[in-house]
Amino acid sequence: MKAGKKKQGSAGDTAAAPGSRTLFVCVRDRNGKGASCAGSGARALLKDMQAILAGEGIAPSELLVRPCGCLGLCKQGPVLVAAAGAAALNRKPPKVKKGKKRLGVYTQVEPDEARLVLRDALLGEHG
Numbered sequence: 001m002k003a004g005k006k007k008q009g010s011a012g013d014t015a016a017a018p019g020s021r022t023l024f025v026c027v028r029d030r031n032g033k034g035a036s037c038a039g040s041g042a043r044a045l046l047k048d049m050q051a052i053l054a055g056e057g058i059a060p061s062e063l064l065v066r067p068c069g070c071l072g073l074c075k076q077g078p079v080l081v082a083a084a085g086a087a088a089l090n091r092k093p094p095k096v097k098k099g100k101k102r103l104g105v106y107t108q109v110e111p112d113e114a115r116l117v118l119r120d121a122l123l124g125e126h127g
């Protein structure tokens with residue numbers, strides 16, 4: 001996993017409450033026409049993360065893990081981005097810019113890193 005400095009960031013797909021956090025997981029599939037997060041295992045990662053949070057009793061109002069579209073870093077998938085505060089209430093993820101470090105951006109996330117990313121998304125500092 002590669003991540004920009006510090007990060008922050010549950011299960012289900014319900015609206016986030018004020019003060020909560022959201023972890024957006026890109027699940028874009030290019031159907032074999034180029035690199036994509038779906039091709040890198042993002043959908044399984046999303047399900048694993050939602051199952052972990054449900055198993056640990058972390059409510060979606062604390063940390064919502066939801067799918068999203070392409071974040072623009074397709075060759076670095078699976079790509080995830082955490083949001084807190086007002087940004088966590090949006091249905092769309094915060095913008096991610098190539099070459100710019102941003103708190104709460106996770107790339108090339110491996111299945112065994114799911115808990116680490118969830119902890120960071122829940123506790124880290126994000127915009």
Ligand code: FES
Pocket residue numbers: 026027028029035036037038069070071072073074075077079
């Ligand atoms: S397909 Fe996930 S960042 Fe583009």
